[in-house]
Amino acid sequence: MNKLQAMEVFIQVVDCGSFTKAAEMLNLPKATVSTLVQTLESTLSVKLLHRTTRQVMITSDGAAYYERCVQILSDVRDAEESLSRHRLSPSGRLRVDSPTGLASEILIPALPAFFERYPDITLELGSTDRPVDLVEEGVDCAVRGGELIDPNLIARRIGVINFMTCASPDYIARNGMPQHPRDLERHRCVNYFSAKNGKILNWDFTRDGERIEVALPGAIALNDSNAYVQAGLAGLGVIMMTDYLLTAHIAAGRMVPVLQEWRSDPLPVHIVYPQNRHLSAKVRVFVEWVSELFAAHPNLRLQTPRPSAVPADLQLETV
Structure with missing residues (x-):
């Protein structure tokens, strides 16, 4: 059994919720998809999926294994990408998290330029003021404001918030x-x-x-x-x-x-990623792009006096 192929098939079955749909997506015979999953279960000695005539449901062991498979295959793709001759044109799925204000006001309006530069990257941008667990939630990198206290994260300071x-x-x-x-x-x-x-x-x-x-x-x-x-x-x-x-x-x-x-x-702004995770080409270019974006922004760049946000003709007298 090709273990990596079996993992890919298992992930597709879970994502589709169906052996038939997974087979169609992978352009494989349904029997091959079913055999690969059964062989995977036999090798692991655990039940990964509950099957009925109407639906496929993942078991608790299957859910844990699914998350590991997603990460393993992502790491394999990243490793291959970093050694390929297409390193300067990174591709693949990139998961990023950002505070809501930074996402809506700063990142999203600038994304057309990012995709023009890196058209083969598929971005999943989470927008929340809740600090997510990058490892637990499978996030590649995050933009964060404030002082950092998590020793498991590598941080690059990119700006400041006033x-x-x-x-x-x-x-x-x-x-x-x-x-x-x-x-x-x-x-x-x-x-x-x-x-x-x-x-x-x-x-x-x-x-x-x-x-x-x-x-x-x-x-x-x-x-x-x-x-x-x-x-x-x-x-x-x-x-x-x-x-x-x-x-x-x-x-x-x-x-x-x-x-x-x-x-x-003021609050410092960092872009962070897990220290035990391979820094893929797509993460690297996103980090560089966000750093450039902040450096060009008059309200966010480092070591720049805060500009007046109020035009002279709009400053009001106190009462």
């Missing part, structure tokens, strides 16, 4: 403009809670060496950056969010900067 404090014009008209971070204790604020542990994050402000960190009152807390911005636009309260998600709304007059003399702690 924050702004804003509110809608209607909210400011109703409640006035805060003059000091402590004034926010008398305002409604939209809070952000960690998707990892559910903890509501404190707000931090720094000006001329003075630092203030406070927990602020709010009627709503969210854990998705795009939803968080929408809450601010809806007038639910003062928000603090990444500047690249707010600059267009400020320029259009939909949001008003608050406490412009105060800054929040």
Whole structure:
């Protein structure tokens, strides 16, 4: 038995949920597909699939073996790709994860240029503010903001995220403009809670060496950056969010900067991948592409003074 072929057949049967459909996809006789899976089960001495006349269901042992097969075949393809003469034109499936705001505002609009450069890569882009387990969830690499504490990940710092404090014009008209971070204790604020542990994050402000960190009152807390911005636009309260998600709304007059003399702690941005995983050509080119993308972005690049996000004619007087 060709073990790798048997693994490929097993994966296809699971993905299709049918021996017949798998045989069609693989252009193999149904009997060959069935024999390969049966031989695999005999060799492993475990039942991988439950078969009935109507459906095929994977067993718990089969589910565990399926995940390992997917990873093994991916590693084999990566190894072959890295040695092939087509190394400069990588191909195959690439799984990436990114925070929602970075995905929607930065990565996705730039992807046409990526696919023009690497047309043979098939990208699966996960978009969540929850920190995924790269190994457990089969993710090749991820873009992450904040300090890294996972020793099993290799990280490359590619940029920095800055924050702004804003509110809608209607909210400011109703409640006035805060003059000091402590004034926010008398305002409604939209809070952000960690998707990892559910903890509501404190707000931090720094000006001329003075630092203030406070927990602020709010009627709503969210854990998705795009939803968080929408809450601010809806007038639910003062928000603090990444500047690249707010600059267009400020320029259009939909949001008003608050406490412009105060800054929040910036977050480093890294692209990470598991240290025990072979860095394939497709992962390598994606890492380089994202690094170039951040380096060209005025709000995200490293070692660049933060530009003013507010045009002079849109800066408002305090009340």
